Structures are given as C-alpha cells and as structure tokens.
Amino acid sequence: MPDLDATDLRLLRAAIKLSARARAAGNQPYGALLADAGGRVLLEAVNTQVTERDCTAHAEMNLVRAATRRFDPSQLAACTVVASGEPCPMCAGAIYWAGAGRIVFGLSIESMTALGGPQADEMALPCAAVLASGTRPVVVQGPALEDEARQVFDIPTSKP
DSSP: OOSOOHHHHHHHHHHHHHHHHHHHTTSOSOEEEEEOTTSOEEEEEEOOTTTTTOTTOOHHHHHHHHHHHHSOHHHHTTOEEEEEEOOOHHHHHHHHHHTOOEEEEEEOHHHHHHHHGGGOOOOOOOHHHHHHTSSSOOEEEOOOSHHHHHHGGGSOOOOO
C-alpha cells in the first residue's frame, strides 16, 4: 500500500461508500471526493453516466466541475482528490487542469479492467503517466484498499 495515513484511508473509505451509492442508483460504481489539507471533505461526487446519459459524467469529472465553480486554483492546489478507482486519462487531465495537488485512489486501472472482463471498456493508461506529462507535479498515491473498493462491484444493482 502506498504511504497513506489514517486520514487518507478514512477518506478513501468514504469515496468507496460513494461508489456504492452510484451503483445503487444504476450507475457504474465510482465515487470521488475533494478534501482539504486537513482532511475535511469539501465536495463529493458519484458517477452519473447512466442516469445523466453523459459519457463524461465520471465521478471525478462531476467533482472537478463542482470544484472549479466553487474554489480558485490556489485553493485546489492544496486539495486532494480521493477516488474509489484510478482516474482515467480524461479525469486525470481534468484534475490536472483544475489544479488539484494530489490524487489518492483505490482500484487500479488494471483491477478495473479485470473486473470488466472481456467486454471492459477501459483505457489502460495509468493516471500517473498522464499527469507526468504536465509541467507541474501532481502527487499520485494508489492503488490502496483494493479489496474494499472491489467489493462494491459485487453489490446487486437497484433499479433507479
């Protein structure tokens, strides 16, 4: 497990709970939150691709949209995006452009692809690789708590 402290693990478990909420609403099981440097949750978001009929409505994208409306880049630089799954290239780019300084995630892209089986529709590009191409650093820590994050995929889906 990456070098995460008790606050990081608490926040990651909260993001995993958000992913269960997305799943219960009929969406893909992904959740994300924005935390300040003290570990206080500022915003939460879930995946709404199915219910909103929007292929870009990943939990991290929904979070970034809300965060950039509410906080300026200097505030976001001190924040952490905590996601139940590793941000895809689109989400990693959005997190970068929003100015967040750190990402913590649960399931790796490899694990999410394996869970999807032969029909998995994933881009197997780690978010750290996307972020490494930027001109400023973004700290990436994960995967962590993969067994806990994986369990959400086994929860039966409720009809919205």
